[in-house]
Amino acid sequence: MRQMKAETGITITAEALRDMEEEAGRAFPAEACGVLLAEAGERRICGLRVLENRIKGEEAERFFEIDPLKLYRAEQEAEKGQRKIIGFFHSHTEAEAVLSETDESYMIPGMLYLILSLKERGSGRLRAYLKSDPGSPAREVPVETAAAQI
Ligand SMILES: [Zn+2]
Numbered sequence: 001m002r003q004m005k006a007e008t009g010i011t012i013t014a015e016a017l018r019d020m021e022e023e024a025g026r027a028f029p030a031e032a033c034g035v036l037l038a039e040a041g042e043r044r045i046c047g048l049r050v051l052e053n054r055i056k057g058e059e060a061e062r063f064f065e066i067d068p069l070k071l072y073r074a075e076q077e078a079e080k081g082q083r084k085i086i087g088f089f090h091s092h093t094e095a096e097a098v099l100s101e102t103d104e105s106y107m108i109p110g111m112l113y114l115i116l117s118l119k120e121r122g123s124g125r126l127r128a129y130l131k132s133d134p135g136s137p138a139r140e141v142p143v144e145t146a147a148a149q150i
Pocket of ligand 1: 090091099100103115
């Protein structure tokens with residue numbers, strides 16, 4: 001996994017955002033989740049890998065958990081394609097795109113956490129967060145959508 005600094009913003013391709021929205025809709029009312037992929041050395045999210053929310057039933061409407069073995073396999077696969085996992089995404093079905101206490105307590109320092117809210121509309125529906133080191137609080141990272149690069 002690739003460490004990231006919070007000073008500058010992050011870009012997500014329109015395709016990756018569309019994939020995330022589709023998956024959030026498909027998983028509803030459960031939270032969707034997965035990993036964010038970027039080309040080596042880039043701060044642009046160029047793709048997603050949807051991973052199953054291991055939590056089932058009503059709890060899945062407020063929490064998500066990724067199987068570590070599936071995460072490991074996703075990383076192996078990303079590396080084969082010259083890509084890196086730079087963070088995670090998940091959806092909030094009833095809440096704003098703000099980190100919950102649980103979200104923040106499970107954050108891995110240096111990894112980007114993207115939240116897509118199905119409750120909100122407009123630019124506020126997608127927010128990104130980063131924790132630089134274990135002792136520091138999470139900070140919001142500006143995120144913008146980029147047109148596709150051909
Ligand atoms: Zn959350």
